[in-house]
Amino acid sequence: MNWYKWIGIILLSLATASxxxxxxxxxxxxxxxxxxxxxxxxxxxxxxxMGENLAAAMESCIAAGAGSFQPWLAxxxxxxxxxxxxxxxxPEELKKAKAGLHLENEDYQMLEGLGQSLSRSDLESCxxxxxxxxxxxxxxxxxxxxxxAEQGRMYRSIGVLAAxxxxxxxx
Amino acid sequence: xTDIVRLFCLPIAEAVSHLERVYGDELQEIRIRAGSAxxxxxxxxxxxxxxxxxxQEETTGALRVTWEMVQxxxxxxxxxxxxxxxxxxxxxxxxxxxGHRIGMVGKAIVKNGSICGINPITGLNVRIAHQIRGCxxxxxxxxxxxxxxxxxxxxxxxxxxxxxxxxDLIRLAADKLHLTVSVVDxxxxxxxxxxxxxxxxxxxxxxxxxxxxKAEGMMLLLRAMxxxxxxxDELGRAEEIAAVEEILHAGVTLLCTAHGSDLGEVxxxxxxxxxxxxxxxxxxxxxxxxxxxxxxxxxxxWEEGQGYELV
Numbered sequence: 001m002n003w004y005k006w007i008g009i010i011l012l013s014l015a016t017a018s019x020x021x022x023x024x025x026x027x028x029x030x031x032x033x034x035x036x037x038x039x040x041x042x043x044x045x046x047x048x049x050m051g052e053n054l055a056a057a058m059e060s061c062i063a064a065g066a067g068s069f070q071p072w073l074a075x076x077x078x079x080x081x082x083x084x085x086x087x088x089x090x091p092e093e094l095k096k097a098k099a100g101l102h103l104e105n106e107d108y109q110m111l112e113g114l115g116q117s118l119s120r121s122d123l124e125s126c127x128x129x130x131x132x133x134x135x136x137x138x139x140x141x142x143x144x145x146x147x148x149a150e151q152g153r154m155y156r157s158i159g160v161l162a163a164x165x166x167x168x169x170x171x
Numbered sequence: 172x173t174d175i176v177r178l179f180c181l182p183i184a185e186a187v188s189h190l191e192r193v194y195g196d197e198l199q200e201i202r203i204r205a206g207s208a209x210x211x212x213x214x215x216x217x218x219x220x221x222x223x224x225x226x227q228e229e230t231t232g233a234l235r236v237t238w239e240m241v242q243x244x245x246x247x248x249x250x251x252x253x254x255x256x257x258x259x260x261x262x263x264x265x266x267x268x269x270g271h272r273i274g275m276v277g278k279a280i281v282k283n284g285s286i287c288g289i290n291p292i293t294g295l296n297v298r299i300a301h302q303i304r305g306c307x308x309x310x311x312x313x314x315x316x317x318x319x320x321x322x323x324x325x326x327x328x329x330x331x332x333x334x335x336x337x338x339d340l341i342r343l344a345a346d347k348l349h350l351t352v353s354v355v356d357x358x359x360x361x362x363x364x365x366x367x368x369x370x371x372x373x374x375x376x377x378x379x380x381x382x383x384x385k386a387e388g389m390m391l392l393l394r395a396m397x398x399x400x401x402x403x404d405e406l407g408r409a410e411e412i413a414a415v416e417e418i419l420h421a422g423v424t425l426l427c428t429a430h431g432s433d434l435g436e437v438x439x440x441x442x443x444x445x446x447x448x449x450x451x452x453x454x455x456x457x458x459x460x461x462x463x464x465x466x467x468x469x470x471x472x473w474e475e476g477q478g479y480e481l482v
Contacts, residue, residue: 054250
């Protein structure tokens with residue numbers, strides 16, 4: 001009976017440690033994705049200003065390093081080149097891409113809104129929309145950076161404490 | 172013309188696909204107007220189109236175009252990048268892959284008295300690019316003297332086939348006469364350029380300056396591309412005439428077109444009278460649509476001291 005109790009304690013501690021480290025990892029990834037998204041939007045805007053079409057602008061973003069967003073951009077560029085409309089391609093591919101990303105729901109909503117306006121607007125409106133989304137992601141990044149300093153440490157501490165507990169129990 | 176169907180959203184694409192299969196090159200224009208029936212122009216005659224691609228003179232039973240269909244078509248036509256065509260939209264049209272020209276109407280956005288955009292776009296006119304290779308084959312020998320291509324002006328009323336004829340002359344000058352030709356294609360009509368690349372066959376020795384005003388373009392090409400022939404479509408403005416006069420002294424042959432049904436009419440237009448009275452154009456070709464666009468009505472040769480004489 002004792003054995004079961006100890007196994008339970010060990011598993012619980014390991015799970016707690018994993019959750020702590022996993023939450024800290026997610027925070028780091030989300031922060032990284034906010035930075036990547038701002039870089040992508042910057043390149044997208046400059047390429048659009050140069051008169052490149054969206055598929056070519058997306059490829060330029062990939063070439064400059066799009067990190068976790070690369071599969072999403074690549075899939076969209078491929079489908080746009082096949083003359084599928086952006087209003088269909090953008091939401092469909094964003095939905096698929098969510099599995100590999102760590103953003104929040106409000107971030108995805110912002111991106112969905114951007115996709116709706118890019119395909120049918122003039123350059124000024126497109127760039128205005130891009131700039132607005134860029135500002136949004138910058139604000140998200142700043143907010144998260146402040147939170148991450150505290151939360152990340154907390155998550156990791158929980159993980160470390162749980163690991164120490166396991167060691168003590170095993171000893 | 173196989174790429175034309177890809178410009179339309181589904182209900183229209185199905186009808187156009189059928190028309191393309193049945194009528195092929197006879198299909199000249201496809202008109203899409205929000206709230207109206209889909210219509211096409213076939214060999215100069217207008218028809219309404221049923222959802223199955225049938226033609227009829229009545230609107231009843233024809234495919235009704237919605238606002239959403241127009242917006243979808245705009246998205247397909249611009250490869251979801253309408254912003255990239257902003258400069259062209261200011262002129263009222265865009266040129267897409269294949270050289271097809273799409274005229275656009277809707278609510279014009281005006282700033283400082285000039286159109287800077289159209290939003291929303293509610294009507295489209297797709298003019299299908301047709302290249303008639305060899306249509307200038309009969310004309311070319313009449314434009315040569317001692318094996319040298321002469322300065323030539325092609326005249327015709329709108330729809331008379333002067334652009335088609337000039338395009339083929341450019342191709343022949345480049346490929347048959349082995350001349351280096353430079354083209355100022357202000358409205359993307361000659362080369363049908365898409366992203367700067369000519370979609371029409373205008374010869375292997377031809378450089379195209381696309382979307383550039385003619386006067387500036389001619390001077391730029393003269394400086395930059397060392398052409399033997401410069402070709403421009405629809406001369407008319409004073410600055411273009413001035414650029415032509417300057418080019419004449421640079422040893423470059425000119426191939427031009429202008430609106431007009433005969434020599435007398437054109438010589439009354441300001442600027443042209445000076446060019447024609449001094450015999451700048453050694454050949455003047457009058458075209459009309461009597462036996463289809465590009466019918467050669469007359470070819471004039473400049474004879475020193477005698478003026479223009481029929482060849």
